Amino acid sequence: MTDRPDDPVDARRRRFLRGAGLSAAGAAAAVPVVLSGGDDAEAFSAPEEQVKGRYRLNDHVKRFYFLNRL
Template sequence: MHDKRPTELSRRNFLRAFGGASTTAVAAVALTPGEAQAYNPGQEEARARYRETDHVKAFYRVNGYPKKK
């Protein structure tokens, strides 16, 4: 016969219930509408970083990229 009582909460059932509850809580927070705010990158992040140096030009030439006009 089985000695387990149906009222006991086994480890597996506890983790299953805990996982379901935490997933529900995260979903509730994520779906709550809030005020959207725009991202301001600031001066440092907005500056141009790309420079077409000699090694970049060599990479383009070796890999067959079309030349800039």
């Protein structure tokens, strides 16, 4: 590489690479929008799932708490 900062070939190369990088970033940002179809994702569970019990205090859990007590 040369030490001349005003080299026109070097300046054109930098502009090209900067433009290529911005184009790639723009294309990458547009892909999820196109693939999603524009529908909003649901961020909540169905009411049946919210009511269903998930945590049960059984012997296994009690033993875990007992062994990990500080």
